[in-house]
Amino acid sequence: MTSPRFRDNARYWRTPLLPGADLLTAEYHDHAFTPHWHDAYTIPVIEAGAEAYRYRGSRHVAEAGSVPIINPGELHTGSRAMDEGWRYRVMYAPVEFLHTLAENIAGCAQPLPWFDADVIRDRDLALRLSHAHRLLEANGDPLAAETAMLDALSTLLVRYGRTRPATLPLAHDDARVVTMKEQLASDLSAPLKLADLADTVGLSQFHAARLFAKVTGLPPHAWRNQVRLQRSLGPLRAGASVADVAAANGFTDQSHFTRHFRRMFGVPPGRWQSS
Structure with a gap:
């Protein structure tokens, strides 16, 4: 029995609990994102289906329960990886916010966080991100929502935050x-x-x-x-x-x-x- 296909439906929204960020709740079937970048960290969690995307010269597939992070300013695409399409939730977290959070966690100055190109397959992290996103979208108890958000983002940083590789002098x-x-x-x-x-x-x-x-x-x-x-x-x-x-x-x-x-x-x- 095949699963019902998703439809193209997206909602962007904002919350004062994550200042300067855009958040997205969406599902897609026919839509394909052309090569583009975001000024923020793109932090999605795939909730159903699967998304295919090109990033850093390779094709990746992110299935349900995975977290395909895109660093700010990096070119990428996006389209369905299976007939049904995909459903996901995304936080476009401002660079300054995530950088400050990394410094708060470390208790000292830190370089900008950077994430490897590989899809993150960490069910616990995916559940934390999805839970936080839902609480923020519900606009209910701000204390619970902000706590869940900081828990999810700090878990991401502690487990997967890296330092961007040093760049060579400009040719x-x-x-x-x-x-x-x-x-x-x-x-x-x-x-x-x-x-x-x-x-x-x-x-x-x-x-x-x-x-x-x-x-x-x-x-x-x-x-x-x-x-x-x-x-x-x-x-x-x-x-x-x-x-x-x-x-x-x-x-x-x-x-x-x-x-x-x-x-x-x-x-x-x-x-x-x-x-």
Whole structure:
């Protein structure tokens, strides 16, 4: 007997108990997330079904009871790994919050927490994260919810928190990519041609585009759209209209913005905002 398939349904929400965080309760069947990143730590717990995603050059499958952590700023995708789809709960925990919690646990200064690419298969941790997420969503006893949240996140940090591997000094090509990123992100509403990027770093258009995609995993226009989407969240939270946010961040029109937003967040911006 086959299990009933999940449907595309997502709800984003926030709680004062985890300041600055977005939280997600969702199930998906048809939706597939295009390559994207988040500025926060992505902390999901798969409750049913299974999700497939590409991360750090490999394909991973996270089944029910697993915790597939994504570090901030790291490119990844997401889609169903089985016919039924998947259901999960996600905390997008701000970097500063998790860093402070790590320092509180250690009782001294700590580097930013970092997590290995492998899917975490720890049933106890998954149950703690799911329990905390449900209490936060229920908006009931704040003492119980906050206690459960800190218990779950501290368990994650103690068991699986690592230090990010030391990075080598920037090579000449990496420095060129940094320069191109700065130009792409400086004024998101201004039109920009590939020739402008190439001239800035002294390369041909072909070589500039190829270098950028090799280092970042995205072509320049797609990387720029990701920055636009990240910067759109603050104004949307503040109540700005979707049309105004789209125009301010350089999207050609509201439908263009909505299409890209949905690919990244699984819901259109108006629905994300109303949540």
